[in-house]
Amino acid sequence: MTHVVIVGGGPGGYEAALVAARLGAEVTLVERDGAGGSTVLTDCVPSKTLIATSDLLTEVESSAELGVEVPSTVRADLASVNDRVLRLAAAQSADVAARLEASGVRLVLGTARLTGPSGVRVETADGEIDLEADGILVATGAHPRVSPDARPDGERILTWEQVYALREIPEHMIVVGSGVTGAEFASAYTGLGARVTLVSSRDRVLPGEDEDAASLIEDVFTERGMTVMGQSRMATVERQGEGVLVTLTDGRVVEGSHCLLALGSIPNTESLGLEDVGVATDDAGFVRVDRVSRTSVPGVYAAGDCTGVLMLASVAAQQGRIAMSHLLGDAVHPLDLEKVSSNIFTSPEIATVGLSQRQIEDSDIQVDVTKLPLAANARAKMQGVHHGFVKLFARAGGGGVVGGVVVGPRASELVHALSLAVSTSLTVDQVADAFTVYPSLSGSVAEAARRLHRP
Structure with a gap:
């Protein structure tokens, strides 16, 4: 054996x-x-x-x-x-x-x-x-990953593994890092009622994700009261009594009650x-x-x-x-x-599968693209959903689905239909012809595919 x-x-x-x-x-x-x-x-x-x-x-x-x-x-x-x-x-x-x-x-x-x-x-x-x-x-x-200039103490300066020891909602949580982990926790603590400042060294949050999705999420963050500091790189994080001081490389200082480090792995x-x-x-x-x-x-x-x-x-x-x-x-x-699906658990969620728009633009693949706002979906209206969309990438001329993006509530569930399409090389017509429930958010996936039909 x-x-x-x-x-x-x-x-x-x-x-x-x-x-x-x-x-x-x-x-x-x-x-x-x-x-x-x-x-x-x-x-x-x-x-x-x-x-x-x-x-x-x-x-x-x-x-x-x-x-x-x-x-x-x-x-x-x-x-x-x-x-x-x-x-x-x-x-x-x-x-x-x-x-x-x-x-x-x-x-x-x-x-x-x-x-x-x-x-x-x-x-x-x-x-x-x-x-x-x-x-x-x-x-x-x-x-x-931690930094010699920002050492976690498990009380006020925290990694994402240490936050579960907190017993009260932070008065002001400063999240350093705007990748997936930083964006998820910034979204979560905003929803829990904390004041949140997100420090991003890049010009937008989620720099590695679909640009339309990242822009929408940043707009939602701002709309919900979060302060997003773009192109702002952390220099040091220091404990000061019952709070923290985050000093940026340009000399600015952000004061908060807690700091969550999301600097990678x-x-x-x-x-x-x-x-x-x-x-x-x-x-x-x-x-x-x-x-x-x-x-x-x-x-x-x-x-x-x-x-x-x-x-x-x-x-x-x-x-x-x-x-x-x-x-x-x-x-x-x-x-x-090229067939992996993934999800970012912000509110709303961002789910992706297959090739991204950036990968497509960097390649010689000829594709058709459609983007359908969820605000036009009947179920979304019933549920009060205002933010989100379905984006579909398919080979030019009504060919196989090669990628997709879903932004909305439970996007992690909605993306499975697109994941099946990408993994089995379904055409846009095959996706469009599959029945969806009315009303349902998944109906937007089928409608996006219908919009890519070529006679």
Whole structure:
């Protein structure tokens, strides 16, 4: 029987373990913090749980438009919110552990280090364990980047892993960094009732995303009372009594009660023994992998954020599944980044799939584009939705759908239809001909496809 050792219990690790067990391998999964890894315990699951409460409050704020009278004292109890966040994270971790156990996966709590291309040493609470493996998967994730000039203290200066210790809504939260993480938390704390200032070193928020979507989100942020400081780079963050001072490189100073650092991520690849084994990493420490998750060392694979390949839980899971299928000789489809769907959990959400407008403009692909505002959708009007759109990219002349953007409530759900279209190369007519419910927000997806029909 093939013995597989997986280092890291996040989506890349536990999904790989389940596939390997299904294919008949003996599987040992080593995790430092608990089943599910940081995705479940300190990152994705907790943040989206916090955002769920924020979204509810945002909907309540607009309920008067729907004829609902709400007492003016409606507010979030952040202590209760964060207690719920941590309970749900722990429950999800327990569910992952139970699923692994039911599949016959051995879960070892400890810190691992590769001792060779087929060896892993694990330091546990009870001592060291040496494991021999026919295949190894490294799925150790990443952690928040911090700066020597902005050191988190877990009380006033925080990383996104530390915010769940807060017991009261921040009076003034300064979010440094306007990428996905910064935008999501800035949106969330605005919805929870905090005054928020978003410090962005770029000329707009979400600089790596669809320009129309990012512009809309920035307009919504401003409309909801957020202060967005574009082209403003942080120099230092200092604790001052019960508050913080954020000094910018141009000398301006922003005073707040708290500061959330969203400065990016660093791969958890130090002290893993990768260099000794010969596993190649890039200058930032990310493990180099190919489209079937192989590293530079035969028999050693890597998946997830430690590879830096689109740092999404869904991509990590897919990389892990692909790695095990390849290792164990099952049919395998190499990772295709042109078919990945993703979501940004701001309010409203931004969901994307396939090629972006920027990628299309930088290529020789000839496409037709349509953009349909959600404000014209009957269901959106009923729900009081004013912001959002569906954008569709298809090969010129009514050809296959190659990408799309959805901005609106629950965009993460709406984008699945476009994801199916992109992954199966459906034409715009095939998307348009599929029935949608009336009234529904998904009707806008079909209508956008109809607008790209070419006789």
